[in-house]
Amino acid sequence: MSRKFDYEIMSEIKERWSPRAFDSKKVSRDEIMSLLEAARFAPSCFNEQPWRFIIADEEKTLQKMLSILAPTNQEWANKAPVLILIASKRTFTLNGKENYWHMFDAGTAWGYFSLEAQRRGLITHAMGGFNREKAREEFNVPDDYTIITVIALGYYGQKGDLSEDLQSREHPEDRMKISRLILEDNLNSAK
Numbered sequence: 001m002s003r004k005f006d007y008e009i010m011s012e013i014k015e016r017w018s019p020r021a022f023d024s025k026k027v028s029r030d031e032i033m034s035l036l037e038a039a040r041f042a043p044s045c046f047n048e049q050p051w052r053f054i055i056a057d058e059e060k061t062l063q064k065m066l067s068i069l070a071p072t073n074q075e076w077a078n079k080a081p082v083l084i085l086i087a088s089k090r091t092f093t094l095n096g097k098e099n100y101w102h103m104f105d106a107g108t109a110w111g112y113f114s115l116e117a118q119r120r121g122l123i124t125h126a127m128g129g130f131n132r133e134k135a136r137e138e139f140n141v142p143d144d145y146t147i148i149t150v151i152a153l154g155y156y157g158q159k160g161d162l163s164e165d166l167q168s169r170e171h172p173e174d175r176m177k178i179s180r181l182i183l184e185d186n187l188n189s190a191k
């Protein structure tokens with residue numbers, strides 16, 4: 001499937017998608033740290049930087065991270081050499097008040113992370129299918145953090161290593177027309 005772009009945008013955005021076919025080749029800690037450095041410079045409300053990353057790139061931690069994933073994600077994510085849990089602090093450090101923007105900010109950091117990964121020839125896939133309660137327990141995540149996602153990170157592998165069902169879905173998805181995303185005066189004006 002070929003994506004269609006109506007306007008010119010940077011190549012990393014054009015090329016990024018969420019594959020499931022991972023190669024087991026290790027990603028160096030320096031590469032991981034460079035991606036986290038990109039995330040660190042994402043904008044955030046009051047510069048709170050509420051995002052936190054739990055990195056699993058060693059066998060013991062990888063197995064623990066895999067254990068929190070839904071079976072459908074375990075099926076393919078077990079080949080990824082790095083799994084990363086992203087959590088976000090719900091309150092401001094300065095005054096303890098609720099930070100209504102924490103997940104927006106963490107999502108922006110993830111976006112920076114994923115685009116830097118793409119620029120470096122790495123692939124990423126964010127997952128919503130995992131057990132948040134088990135993740136909180138296994139990784140000792142404090143109650144004032146929202147556990148948002150688990151990211152698979154690595155190099156692209158062989159599509160043929162996936163099940164037939166996953167192979168049929170292993171391609172970039174197209175997007176809605178931009179006109180459906182632009183609203184003139186209210187949400188009911190979407191085309």
